[in-house]
Amino acid sequence: MTEKQENILAKALELFATKGYAATSTAKVAREAGVSEGLIFRHFGNKEGLLSAVLAQGQEKLAAIYNSLEQEFNPRKRLERVIDMTFEVPSEEYVFWRLIYALKWQTDAYDDSGSAAMKALLVETFEAMHYEDPSAEAELIMVLLDGLVTAILLRKPKELNRLQSLLHRRYML
Amino acid sequence: MTEKQENILAKALELFATKGYAATSTAKVAREAGVSEGLIFRHFGNKEGLLSAVLAQGQEKLAAIYNSLEQEFNPRKRLERVIDMTFEVPSEEYVFWRLIYALKWQTDAYDDSGSAAMKALLVETFEAMHYEDPSAEAELIMVLLDGLVTAILLRKPKELNRLQSLLHRRYML
Amino acid sequence: MTEKQENILAKALELFATKGYAATSTAKVAREAGVSEGLIFRHFGNKEGLLSAVLAQGQEKLAAIYNSLEQEFNPRKRLERVIDMTFEVPSEEYVFWRLIYALKWQTDAYDDSGSAAMKALLVETFEAMHYEDPSAEAELIMVLLDGLVTAILLRKPKELNRLQSLLHRRYML
Amino acid sequence: MTEKQENILAKALELFATKGYAATSTAKVAREAGVSEGLIFRHFGNKEGLLSAVLAQGQEKLAAIYNSLEQEFNPRKRLERVIDMTFEVPSEEYVFWRLIYALKWQTDAYDDSGSAAMKALLVETFEAMHYEDPSAEAELIMVLLDGLVTAILLRKPKELNRLQSLLHRRYML
DNA sequence: AATGAATGAGCGTTCATTCAT
DNA sequence: CATGAATGAACGCTCATTCAT
Numbered sequence: 001m002t003e004k005q006e007n008i009l010a011k012a013l014e015l016f017a018t019k020g021y022a023a024t025s026t027a028k029v030a031r032e033a034g035v036s037e038g039l040i041f042r043h044f045g046n047k048e049g050l051l052s053a054v055l056a057q058g059q060e061k062l063a064a065i066y067n068s069l070e071q072e073f074n075p076r077k078r079l080e081r082v083i084d085m086t087f088e089v090p091s092e093e094y095v096f097w098r099l100i101y102a103l104k105w106q107t108d109a110y111d112d113s114g115s116a117a118m119k120a121l122l123v124e125t126f127e128a129m130h131y132e133d134p135s136a137e138a139e140l141i142m143v144l145l146d147g148l149v150t151a152i153l154l155r156k157p158k159e160l161n162r163l164q165s166l167l168h169r170r171y172m173l
Numbered sequence: 174m175t176e177k178q179e180n181i182l183a184k185a186l187e188l189f190a191t192k193g194y195a196a197t198s199t200a201k202v203a204r205e206a207g208v209s210e211g212l213i214f215r216h217f218g219n220k221e222g223l224l225s226a227v228l229a230q231g232q233e234k235l236a237a238i239y240n241s242l243e244q245e246f247n248p249r250k251r252l253e254r255v256i257d258m259t260f261e262v263p264s265e266e267y268v269f270w271r272l273i274y275a276l277k278w279q280t281d282a283y284d285d286s287g288s289a290a291m292k293a294l295l296v297e298t299f300e301a302m303h304y305e306d307p308s309a310e311a312e313l314i315m316v317l318l319d320g321l322v323t324a325i326l327l328r329k330p331k332e333l334n335r336l337q338s339l340l341h342r343r344y345m346l
Numbered sequence: 347m348t349e350k351q352e353n354i355l356a357k358a359l360e361l362f363a364t365k366g367y368a369a370t371s372t373a374k375v376a377r378e379a380g381v382s383e384g385l386i387f388r389h390f391g392n393k394e395g396l397l398s399a400v401l402a403q404g405q406e407k408l409a410a411i412y413n414s415l416e417q418e419f420n421p422r423k424r425l426e427r428v429i430d431m432t433f434e435v436p437s438e439e440y441v442f443w444r445l446i447y448a449l450k451w452q453t454d455a456y457d458d459s460g461s462a463a464m465k466a467l468l469v470e471t472f473e474a475m476h477y478e479d480p481s482a483e484a485e486l487i488m489v490l491l492d493g494l495v496t497a498i499l500l501r502k503p504k505e506l507n508r509l510q511s512l513l514h515r516r517y518m519l
Numbered sequence: 520m521t522e523k524q525e526n527i528l529a530k531a532l533e534l535f536a537t538k539g540y541a542a543t544s545t546a547k548v549a550r551e552a553g554v555s556e557g558l559i560f561r562h563f564g565n566k567e568g569l570l571s572a573v574l575a576q577g578q579e580k581l582a583a584i585y586n587s588l589e590q591e592f593n594p595r596k597r598l599e600r601v602i603d604m605t606f607e608v609p610s611e612e613y614v615f616w617r618l619i620y621a622l623k624w625q626t627d628a629y630d631d632s633g634s635a636a637m638k639a640l641l642v643e644t645f646e647a648m649h650y651e652d653p654s655a656e657a658e659l660i661m662v663l664l665d666g667l668v669t670a671i672l673l674r675k676p677k678e679l680n681r682l683q684s685l686l687h688r689r690y691m692l
Numbered sequence: 693a694a695t696g697a698a699t700g701a702g703c704g705t706t707c708a709t710t711c712a713t
Numbered sequence: 714c715a716t717g718a719a720t721g722a723a724c725g726c727t728c729a730t731t732c733a734t
Contacts, residue, residue, distance in 0.1 A: 018280055022195035036695045105275035107191050136335040147320025162309040209720045364626055368541035382716045451621035453537050482681040493666025508655040555699045
């Protein structure tokens with residue numbers, strides 16, 4: 001991947017995430033990336049291809065998260081890690097997550113596949129911890145963490161620490 | 174308000190919510206509403222005015238929710254109502270809430286004002302219930318319910334009942 | 347002619363003259379005149395009909411000028427009057443003359459008919475004053491006065507008095 | 520500048536001059552120039568940018584006139600040149616001058632800056648020729664020549680030669 | 693690999709005009 | 714006589730995309 005291609009991907013991610021996919025023109029991406037508009041189409045085919053490439057670049061983040069959880073066999077520690085990693089999303093990644101979360105609301109873009117695997121992993125975790133209704137517990141924590149990410153990305157709340165320790169207490173971590 | 178105006182508002186709500194505001198053309202709204210495109214501008218000034226009119230029509234929903242909570246003085250019942258009303262969003266209102274939630278991610282549209290009032294109400298509730306950290310508790314439940322709405326609107330999960338009773342147990346309602 | 351019709355004509359004149367015919371919408375005329383847009387079309391048929399009505403209302407000004415000159419049989423006095431009336435266009439009439447002069451430049455609107463009669467009258471005048479080339483003299487004064495009106499309407503120069511007396515001297519009036 | 524750009528400029532000049540700026544659509548310019556409408560905006564930004572480009576192309580004409588007068592130091596010859604160059608506007612330039620003169624009447628376009636410099640030059644000229652009121656004389660000749668251009672562009676009179684020699688006699692040239 | 697001229701479809705918006713009331 | 718809802722065509726402009734170089 002050439003430098004120009006990387007420029008394009010970086011600026012596309014930034015603009016898609018902050019201005020929205022539909023509201024970002026390929027011309028603007030090209031201008032900000034310092035390349036000609038034609039180059040975007042030579043490399044990525046069309047605008048949607050550019051979006052796909054942007055997302056593909058971030059898929060490794062998702063995979064890394066899932067793998068790191070999968071390799072933690074102690075259920076208590078796994079649960080702790082699920083919770084803590086949400087609170088500790090690195091701020092350099094905000095722009096990527098913003099895009100992921102914003103795209104969810106676009107009918108034709110929503111893809112549920114990732115969350116099913118995560119759900120299974122969490123059900124397993126709560127089973128190992130002998131919770132009464134592991135499936136509902138898994139659903140609860142997913143819903144909760146989803147809302148938490150939304151809050152972090154949109155409202156940037158300040159009391160995250162207290163919220164984090166509250167959750168630790170609640171799950172006796 | 175004439176019938177055509179109502180048609181426009183209804184179709185605009187639907188399309189803005191499902192396809193996104195930016196990705197919905199006024200031409201499409203007009204076509205689906207069975208009116209000329211010019212009529213949209215005559216009645217609502219411009220596309221943004223149409224969005225405002227759509228939102229204004231739903232503001233009463235938001236106000237009604239807040240008021241019904243404010244008038245419930247028993248803290249336990251108030252908390253119960255906050256939780257239950259989230260699970261019981263009428264499905265006719267889905268499209269409206271989808272729009273509200275989708276708009277949050279649109280840079281220039283995000284308005285936090287509503288949530289501050291709700292937060293204050295919840296802090297007060299948890300204080301009355303003698304929770305250890307009422308502010309964090311309020312934040313937690315808001316984040317949780319926000320994630321819940323997202324799940325309901327996007328993933329339409331089937332185990333909502335079990336999730337609801339789990340929450341009741343957790344808050345001893 | 348009802349009061350509303352007069353309102354329409356007055357505002358149309360003002361707007362056509364100051365903003366231009368093409369750049370003035372019938373909606374704006376209606377709004378400023380405090381009537382519904384439909385009324386303009388009921389009374390004047392279409393936008394061009396409105397323009398015609400506006401111009402017709404001012405034709406009497408042109409006729410009055412021509413008549414007053416025609417009835418002055420003393421050639422020296424007639425010439426004097428031609429010159430002086432140009433310098434003394436009442437400022438309430440500026441807006442009308444602006445419209446006339448602006449319309450000249452619109453291909454489909456230019457109508458030369460008035461100036462031919464005036465030319466004939468001036469040729470006759472210079473003949474009576476035994477000028478060497480009465481036709482060229484008539485042309486000269488017409489061109490001059492035309493430029494003068496343009497200057498008055500567009501540049502609003504301050505030294506008009508000195509220009510007026512210079513012309514009087516030059517024609518020995 | 521590509522051939523298409525030149526096509527656009529040429530047709531825009533023609534249409535703006537003959538139909539008027541407001542009454543000429545960018546679609547019509549594009550159609551007549553044999554290019555897509557989008558190209559106009561790519562090259563000139565917007566309709567006003569197109570007008571500016573059209574005018575800029577002709578500004579050299581204005582500058583050339585002023586410079587040639589400035590470099591003529593003999594006042595009698597300078598005056599003669601002012602007069603004669605007006606009579607001898609090349610007919611290929613008519614369309615450009617038509618645009619300049621038509622734009623004067625467009626409220627927001629009128630720019631007096633050029634005429635002030637010319638006025639100063641003429642005042643100086645009449646001073647050198649010991650005329651009684653050089654300022655009024657300058658004003659007079661400007662007004663006269665302005666009317667003359669108007670006549671040439673709009674009425675295309677046939678007796679221009681006799682008018683020209685009449686003026687020569689009057690100024691003793 | 694990279695540019696930038698060029699396109700055509702679509703955008704949000706304005707407009708003159710019609711018509712039921 | 715007068716309104717104002719409604720229309721459809723056109724407007725200025727932006728867009729994703731193509732292609733010769």
